[in-house]
Amino acid sequence: MEVTFKDVSLSYDGTREILHHLNFTIPEGTLVSILGPSGCGKSTTLMMISGLLAPTSGKIFFGDKDVTKQDALARKVGMVFQNYALYPHLTVLENIMFPLKMAKVKKPERKKRALELAKLVHVEDQINKKPGALSGGQQQRVAIARALAKEPSLLLLDEPLSNLDARLRIEMREEIRRIQQETGVTTIFVTHDQDEALHISDHIMVLNNGDMQQFSSAETLYDNPSNLFVAKFIGEPVINTLAIADFQGELDQHVPADILKQAVSVGIRPEALQDHDSGDDTIAAIETTVKEFEKYGREKNAQLDFHGKKLLTTEIENTLEKEQKLTLYLQKSGFYLFDQDGKRIFGGDQDVK
Amino acid sequence: MKVKIAMVLRYVILILGGIIMLMPFLWMLSTSLKTQPETVKIPPIWIPKQLQFSNYIDAFKAAPFAQYFLNSIFVTTVTTVGQLFTSILAAFAFSRLNFYGKNIIFVIFLGTMMVPVEMLIIPNFVTLSKLHLVNTYAALIVPWLASFFTVFTLRQNFQSVPDQLYYAAKIDGASDWHYLWHVLVPISKSTITAVTVLQVIGSWNSFMWPLIVTNSENLRTLPVGLQAFTGDAGTNYAQLMAASTFVILPMVILYLFLQKYIIAGISKTGLKG
Incomplete structure (x- = not known):
């Protein structure tokens, strides 16, 4: 089901807005992540999609249908919660059958469907156990099966992996991807972990302080961040950020003067600082002093001082000495300028929003 | 060594406490098997010369105890079931629903827990007599169909259930009613068992209220019936204790079976019964 938000805002007490004028469309059959730091409103957005929470203003559409006033049941969504929220007194099979029982599906039919789902999520050998006897990953699978039981219009997942250990998290995110692709159900996934979002989603929506920052593919988010927040939030190690005032003429001639005048912040990805000139891809050169140099395995990191500011690069070819002078070449991809509102005005693909 | 001594000391104190708690029960059993002169003998004796089991038969025949048993069972069952029903609904409302004045009403109810039961006897009696229900x-039943203690205990328990479970049930298509009875109540089993047992015991043992609001023989409950052994000529202690033994026996059995739930249920809410 395609989901559209039209100018949706939410405030709990009528004065303080939690979400501000959200406008987006989630295409049918895709897996979309809502990504943002704690308290940015991502779970709240999911609750509004589910119908557990009503927006203060604006409209929500499923396909062409206005569902703003419908509750979760009428919207036919399936949801998986962070703590799984399985019914502890029911067995795995009974848990999966619960929504079907509520929908008054006949008993043999609901058992058949529940068994199929148990198979889909690989818990068919656990069906007579109570949730308390299962591991976190298995509980997660059961929760997904239960959410899929009534053939939902949407599958919503609220931080589904955050209670799992690191290894299981990677396994489960692949599983979620697989299940989504097998069933084709439009899936919306809330997470604060960019790694999770980047790995499994078709599109990522970045939220901060109740505002949508950017909604695009993982690649676009990284290559063409629409603003400083997205540039800082996506990418590991974190992008180097400097004030334009930290530069002493290094960018003149290389960046159009009118853009340079508006620019306030500079973002340089660690891999966009190279120790060799690569011709056309290089924008400008800067003089730095090496402060730290680390080498582990095939990774080489250097901390550099540039007019008293710290810079990090991962693109060093030669071994460096501390306090050594080093000329670095700024690469076109991974170099951005932002205006006073944080909007990207230079670097990346100009026509991508 | 030090740890061992502390351990021994702890057990000695616990055993002493246990003996002191059991003393009245043992004395009751002992007296119930004595002859009348033995019950008042000084110094007191613990083991009668000859065990007088006939006291039990005589005690049972001394008053219509079969009727009293039926009355007690009926009153206790209806009171407990009724009280659980109203309390579960109220606890759900206080823990999950939003309505105008919820917190104020809750605080007022909480305040009623500070009023001693004895103080309510006269107003309750007046109310009942105006309704011609004496x-x-x-x-015996209506005044006890609501108990804020039970509501409060259950509410604390219901509130500890994560919101997500409620949302999950809503999304799965369960109504509030269905969620309450098919999800919340089953998972609150231990607390519900605890308040049930407390209520059964309280109702079974209640003396003052049945004594005040009933005067016909066929409405008497067991504790009131025990008065049969106290007359103008004094008290037949042996038979009284024999009757007391069979009166409390069902409660002792109930407690032994359910003590694990009672302890869990009470320690969870941090309240005493």
């Missing part, structure tokens, strides 16, 4: 089963 000396009926209703008088």
Whole structure:
């Protein structure tokens, strides 16, 4: 089901807005992540999609249908919660059958469907156990099966992996991807972990302080961040950020003067600082002093001082000495300028929003 | 060594406490098997010369105890079931629903827990007599169909259930009613068992209220019936204790079976019964 938000805002007490004028469309059959730091409103957005929470203003559409006033049941969504929220007194099979029982599906039919789902999520050998006897990953699978039981219009997942250990998290995110692709159900996934979002989603929506920052593919988010927040939030190690005032003429001639005048912040990805000139891809050169140099395995990191500011690069070819002078070449991809509102005005693909 | 001594000391104190708690029960059992002169003998004796089991038969025949048993069972069952029903609904409302004045009402109810039961006897009696309910089963049952202690205990328990479970049930298509009875109640089993047992015991043992609101023989409950052994000529202690033994026996059995739930249920809410 395609989901559209039209100018949706939410405030709990009528004065303080939690979400501000959200406008987006989630295409049918895709897996979309809502990504943002704690308290940015991502779970709240999911609750509004589910119908557990009503927006203060604006409209929500499923396909062409206005569902703003419908509750979760009428919207036919399936949801998986962070703590799984399985019914502890029911067995795995009974848990999966619960929504079907509520929908008054006949008993043999609901058992058949529940068994199929148990198979889909690989818990068919656990069906007579109570949730308390299962591991976190298995509980997660059961929760997904239960959410899929009534053939939902949407599958919503609220931080589904955050209670799992690191290894299981990677396994489960692949599983979620697989299940989504097998069933084709439009899936919306809330997470604060960019790694999770980047790995499994078709599109990522970045939220901060109740505002949508950017909604695009993982690649676009990284290559063409629409603003400083997205540039800082996506990418590991974190992008180097400097004030334009930290530069002493290094960018003149290389960046159009009118853009340079508006620019306030500079973002340089660690891999966009190279120790060799690569011709056309290089924008400008800067003089730095090496402060730290680390080498582990095939990774080489250097901390550099540039007019008293710290810079990090991962693109060093030669071994460096501390306090050594080093000329670095700024690469076109991974170099951005932002205006006073944080909007990207230079670097990346100009026509991508 | 030090740890061992502390351990021994702890057990000695616990055993002493246990003996002191059991003393009245043992004395009751002992007295119930004595002859009348033995019950008042000084110094007291613990083991009668000859065990007088006939005291039990005589005690049972001394008053219509079969009727009293039926009355007690009926009143206790209806009171407990009724009280659980109202309390579960109220606890759900206080823990999950939003309505105008919820917190104020809750605080007022909480305040009623500070009023001693004895103080309510006269106003309750007046109310019942105005409703012409004195000396009926209703008088024994209706005033106890709501208990804020039970509401409060259950509410604390319901509130500890994560919101997500409620949302999950809503999304799965369960109504509030269905969620309450098919999800919340089953998972609150231990607390519900605890308050049930407390209520059964309280109701079974209640003396003052049945004594005041009933005067016909066929409405008497067991604790009131025990008065049969106290007359103008004094008290037949042996038979009284024999009757007391069979009166409390069902409660002792109930407690032994369910003590694990009672302890869990009470320690969870941090309240005493």
